[in-house]
Amino acid sequence: MNRREFLEAIAVATAAGLPVGSVSAQGAAAGASFYDGAMKPFGNVGLLHFTDCHAQLLPIYFREPNVNLGIGAAAGKPPHLVGEHLLKHFGIAPGTRDAHAFTYLDFANAARAFGQVGGFAHLATLVARLKAARPGALLLDGGDTWQGSATALWTKGQDMVDAQKQLGVDVMTGHWEFTYGADRVKEIVEKDFAGRVDFVAQNVKTTDFGDPVFKPYVIRQVNGVPVAIVGQAFPYTPIANPRYFVPEWTFGIQEEEMQKVVDDARAKGAQVVVLLSHNGMDVDLKMASRVTGIDAILGGHTHDGVPQPTLVANRGGKTLVGNAGSNGKFLAVLDLDVKGGKVAGFRYRLLPVFSALLPADPAMSALIAKVRAPYAAKLGETLATTEGLLYRRGSFNGTSDQLILEALMAEKNAEIAFSPGFRWGTTLLPGQAIRMEHLMDQTAVTYPFATVNEFTGEMIKAILEDVADNLFHPDPYYQQGGDMVRVGGLKYTISPNAASGARISRMELAGKPIDAAKRYKVAGWAPVSEEARNTGGEPAWEVVARYLRAQKSIPPRTLNLPVIEGMAGNPGMSV
Amino acid sequence: MDMHRREVLKAGGGATLYTLLAAAGFLKPGDALAQAWNKGAFEAKTLDEVVKALGGAAPAQSKDIAFVQTPDIAENGAVVPIGVSSSVPKTESIAILVEKNPNALAAVFDLPAGTEPTVSTRVKMGQSSNIHALVRADGKFYVATKEVKVTLGGCGG
Numbered sequence: 001m002n003r004r005e006f007l008e009a010i011a012v013a014t015a016a017g018l019p020v021g022s023v024s025a026q027g028a029a030a031g032a033s034f035y036d037g038a039m040k041p042f043g044n045v046g047l048l049h050f051t052d053c054h055a056q057l058l059p060i061y062f063r064e065p066n067v068n069l070g071i072g073a074a075a076g077k078p079p080h081l082v083g084e085h086l087l088k089h090f091g092i093a094p095g096t097r098d099a100h101a102f103t104y105l106d107f108a109n110a111a112r113a114f115g116q117v118g119g120f121a122h123l124a125t126l127v128a129r130l131k132a133a134r135p136g137a138l139l140l141d142g143g144d145t146w147q148g149s150a151t152a153l154w155t156k157g158q159d160m161v162d163a164q165k166q167l168g169v170d171v172m173t174g175h176w177e178f179t180y181g182a183d184r185v186k187e188i189v190e191k192d193f194a195g196r197v198d199f200v201a202q203n204v205k206t207t208d209f210g211d212p213v214f215k216p217y218v219i220r221q222v223n224g225v226p227v228a229i230v231g232q233a234f235p236y237t238p239i240a241n242p243r244y245f246v247p248e249w250t251f252g253i254q255e256e257e258m259q260k261v262v263d264d265a266r267a268k269g270a271q272v273v274v275l276l277s278h279n280g281m282d283v284d285l286k287m288a289s290r291v292t293g294i295d296a297i298l299g300g301h302t303h304d305g306v307p308q309p310t311l312v313a314n315r316g317g318k319t320l321v322g323n324a325g326s327n328g329k330f331l332a333v334l335d336l337d338v339k340g341g342k343v344a345g346f347r348y349r350l351l352p353v354f355s356a357l358l359p360a361d362p363a364m365s366a367l368i369a370k371v372r373a374p375y376a377a378k379l380g381e382t383l384a385t386t387e388g389l390l391y392r393r394g395s396f397n398g399t400s401d402q403l404i405l406e407a408l409m410a411e412k413n414a415e416i417a418f419s420p421g422f423r424w425g426t427t428l429l430p431g432q433a434i435r436m437e438h439l440m441d442q443t444a445v446t447y448p449f450a451t452v453n454e455f456t457g458e459m460i461k462a463i464l465e466d467v468a469d470n471l472f473h474p475d476p477y478y479q480q481g482g483d484m485v486r487v488g489g490l491k492y493t494i495s496p497n498a499a500s501g502a503r504i505s506r507m508e509l510a511g512k513p514i515d516a517a518k519r520y521k522v523a524g525w526a527p528v529s530e531e532a533r534n535t536g537g538e539p540a541w542e543v544v545a546r547y548l549r550a551q552k553s554i555p556p557r558t559l560n561l562p563v564i565e566g567m568a569g570n571p572g573m574s575v
Numbered sequence: 576m577d578m579h580r581r582e583v584l585k586a587g588g589g590a591t592l593y594t595l596l597a598a599a600g601f602l603k604p605g606d607a608l609a610q611a612w613n614k615g616a617f618e619a620k621t622l623d624e625v626v627k628a629l630g631g632a633a634p635a636q637s638k639d640i641a642f643v644q645t646p647d648i649a650e651n652g653a654v655v656p657i658g659v660s661s662s663v664p665k666t667e668s669i670a671i672l673v674e675k676n677p678n679a680l681a682a683v684f685d686l687p688a689g690t691e692p693t694v695s696t697r698v699k700m701g702q703s704s705n706i707h708a709l710v711r712a713d714g715k716f717y718v719a720t721k722e723v724k725v726t727l728g729g730c731g732g
Contacts, residue, residue: 236648238650238651239648239649239650239726239728240728240729241729243650243651243728250650251650252646252647252650253646253647256643256644420729462727463727466726466727467727469724469726470726473724475647475722477647478647478648478722478724480648480726500703526729527729528728528729529728
């Protein structure tokens with residue numbers, strides 16, 4: 001089936017009455033009682049979990065993907081379900097608040113009806129309400145908290161560190177945190193967090209002796225029950241991000257070590273063992289099938305807003321695996337009934353944080369206002385207005401990335417552009433002003449250099465194959481959890497099911513096949529090599545800001561998407 | 576972090592450490608090492624050639640050989656840690672092969688009787704490759720295989 005046939009099949013399905021999403025009157029009216037069900041606790045141990053907030057202190061919009069392909073054993077299973085497929089699988093009625101929170105369907109209209117999501121002042125109110133009914137409940141932060149906004153970058157994560165303490169985070173692990181460098185991470189963990197927040201990561205060791213850098217786990221009493229929280233930092237931090245930030249630390253999945261740590265926590269009296277993970281959901285699902293003794297994995301990294309956890313069987317019993325979305329949009333509530341020293345039952349909810357339904361917490365609002373004040377003018381500069389929806393998430397491309405690619409090609413006079421498959425970055429609705437703050441939401445990294453390289457056709461193919469294998473390797477332990485590199489100018493075909501090195505074909509530029517030996521001018525940004533850092537380059541946000549200021553109004557972007565082969569009928573894709 | 580151990584080593588210096596190890600019998604004189612060198616095996620290109628050079632026939636896949644502390648994706652292709660543990664009875668030697676390296680054999684460890692059959696080393700890899708752990712036990716050869724990826728990096732979530 002080619003892409004045209006696939007589009008026709010989708011058109012037929014739509015005509016046959018599959019819901020395409022809209023806001024039902026019933027959905028809009030359910031606001032006042034939206035959180036009532038979650039307020040009643042279940043069992044005796046309460047855990048609250050958010051992850052990958054990417055430093056979004058204020059309410060935002062965030063569109064979930066319409067392409068989130070799973071392949072091999074992961075095909076058609078959570079988290080690789082989008083749109084109607086996700087609603088159907090989890091029994092969520094179309095047109096409701098939940099349908100809007102968990103899917104991209106009719107996004108702009110639904111977003112206008114239900115309003116923004118997240119924001120730490122609103123999250124603080126929800127946390128306080130849930131904690132009031134759950135004695136000793138812990139608040140767990142899965143990481144990617146200190147990166148993703150202008151103020152986080154400009155304060156080296158300090159705004160988020162202060163907000164975490166104000167919010168009452170008990171335990172966290174990390175990924176993008178490490179891009180501020182090892183010294184900054186240690187400074188925060190040893191000074192700001194001392195006696196307040198435990199930073200746990202069993203899989204970060206020194207490269208010389210393999211000594212642990214952080215506590216592998218902590219045991220906290222929750223309502224009289226000893227609960228171990230084990231940390232798992234993003235295993236591929238020194239590969240997906242520059243290694244020079246953490247040259248003396250080694251990461252990795254460390255499955256055997258994980259088993260030892262879990263066994264050790266049990267031996268020390270933990271009645272509940274929870275893994276606070278930044279593995280990504282596919283890796284967590286595999287790990288849950290192989291490591292025994294973990295009751296629940298509260299996961300992040302892949303930004304999957306999964307309404308209900310997956311129960312995974314292993315040699316020792318069953319492990320629950322959840323993933324709590326991104327950008328402050330969700331708060332997970334795991335209620336456990338612990339009897340006779342073990343978990344007898346659970347209830348899990350992934351609550352969307354609808355800002356309009358939760359009054360802002362005054363203390364958190366004051367902290368956020370104070371952090372932003374020195375940067376107000378810079379953050380507020382209007383660069384342009386968008387006529388279409390700007391979003392990033394999706395396996396292959398998003399409209400924000402398309403805009404970045406076009407800006408890079410225009411400003412750097414390049415025929416091809418690459419933009420990394422990051423999964424963070426907020427959404428703007430048609431008609432919204434694109435302010436400097438929004439551009440920083442897409443580009444705020446500590447290695448923002450815009451690059452121009454001369455690559456041969458052969459090298460371009462090698463790059464696409466390499467990233468495709470990180471996304472589509474059939475074994476999740478070999479995946480890195482980002483999306484496909486976004487490509488401007490170049491057309492190509494991808495077969496996700498093909499073998500490593502054979503997924504990319506039919507590469508073309510302006511209607512002509514790419515020549516393996518010819519050199520092409522390729523613009524990009526966020527290079528990970530030390531050489532690229534030494535070469536330097538203009539920060540990506542300056543390149544894109546210049547382009548936006550000149551354009552003033554941005555018409556809806558057409559995505560440059562590859563032709564996708566062999567994925568017809570995959571419920572991780574909807575067009 | 577065990578700073579004490581690190582400081583002792585720094586203070587001690589390389590020459591002192593070498594002397595200590597030599598005195599303790601960890602380092603053999605050069606001529607003994609030369610005798611153990613199997614030139615043919617280290618110049619072999621494939622698993623089968625290596626097995627042949629080591630004096631064996633087609634090895635059987637074994638679930639009693641495990642990779643330990645071996646990454647799925649290498650953080651640095653220039654120094655990839657590879658660990659192998661064998662629970663095959665009467666394990667006599669363990670060899671580590673990198674299939675796509677110009678010369679496949681990276682290391683051979685001969686294990687005197689009574690030695691715990693767990694070894695580790697660091698290998699250099701230019702590209703993603705299968706790693707073979709080849710065990711000789713009671714004169715027979717067994718093998719286990721694991722993929723280790725070497726990637727360009729970047730583009731992570």
